[in-house]
Amino acid sequence: MATGSTLPRRALGRQLRKLRERAELTQAAAARVAEVSPQSYGRMEDGRPTKVTDLALNALANTYEATDAERQLxxxxxxxxxxxxxSGSAWWRGYADDAIAKGFDHYLSLEESANWVTSWQTALVPGLLQTRNYRRALTWATFPDRSSDEVERILDVVVRRQGLLDRPGFRFEALLTEAVLGYSVGGPGVMTDQINHLLQRSEQAGVEIRIVPSTEGQPIGLNAGSFVLFSFPPLPTSKLQEPPVAYMEGLSGGLYVERTDEVEKFSNEAARIRHVALSASASRDLMLRYAKE
Structure with missing residues (x-):
């Protein structure tokens, strides 16, 4: 499975940071060795897109007194x-800035690289499961001044993302509150189609949808708010395993959580939510009842 450049960039950044800290050097000093700006070197260690040459890496390896194995890695x-x-895997680059929110390309690169995504949503259907009309209603509510063409380009990106659900080996786990089914986004007709779409997707291999009923007495997950967890496969050549990443969306932008101890809190919360959620079969029964109503 192709993982794009996100995972190897993250792995390279982690290795560079480990070697630099072992050598007790600052990022500014490392940037001088690599003959790049401190900002560029910082992006390198953060695993963000920036130019990385083998000449610079060899110079850094010399300065860090890396072993042969570390240099080859x-x-x-x-x-x-x-x-x-x-490989051209970053398909979203072909879309204009008005179709993708600033900074959301990083989310898309993580989503594209993941082999398992868990989405806990307290109010809305997650993007990978939204119908076009459901997303259109949300988009008009969020961007009332956008033109029809701009809105349709946003919807094109959403639909393109959903191709992941058909990718072999990709697993998507949607954990939803019952409130998600009860909100009338776009009106009864749109919601009926949306819930029927959830029912169809829930029968698909690799897709699991589980609902936390409103009758559940323990408000697990509500204080945490909605979040997404990305888990990744080993890199194809080096076989390095990148740790998971958590994401929370806010009104002013998204928050990416990468520190192991902090991501573990989200993983533990997801486990607690699974414990109180209905089974996949019972969740389908509940969704079917809402669709009929």
Missing amino acids: LLGLSREIREAGT
């Missing part, structure tokens, strides 16, 4: 980045 990850960059 850096160069191997650099090669994986280049190979992923030529």
Whole structure:
């Protein structure tokens, strides 16, 4: 499975940070060795897109007194980045800025690289499961001044993302409150179609939808708010395993959580939510009841 350049970039950044801290050097000093700006070097360690040359990596390896194995790992990850960059996997680059919110390209790259996504939603259907009309209603409510063409381009991105659900080996777990089914987004007709779409998707291999009923006495997950967890496969060449990432969306932008101890809190919360959620079969029965109503 192709993982794009996001995972090898993250892995390279983690390796560079480990070696730099072992050598007790600052990022500014490392940037001088690599002959790049401190900002560029910071992006390199953060795993964000920036130019990485083998010449710079060799210079850094020398300064960090890296072993042969450590040097080869850096160069191997650099090669994986280049190979992923030529595969054209970042399909969203073909869409205009008005179709993708600022910074959301990072979310898309994580989603594209993941092999397991867990989405806990307290109010809305997650994007990967939204119908076009449901998303259209949300988009008009969020951006009332956008033109019809701009809105349709946003919807095109949403539909394109949903191709992940048909990718072999990809697993999507949707954990939803019953309130998600009760909100009348776009009106009764739109919601009926949306719930029927959830029912169809819930029968698909690799897709699991479970509902936390409103009768549940323990308000687990409500204080945490909605969040998404990304888990990743090992890198194809180096076999390195990148740790999971958590994401929370806010009105002023998204928050990415990468520290192991903090991501573990989200993983534990997801486990607690699973414990109180209905089974997949009982969740389908509940969704069917809402669709009929």
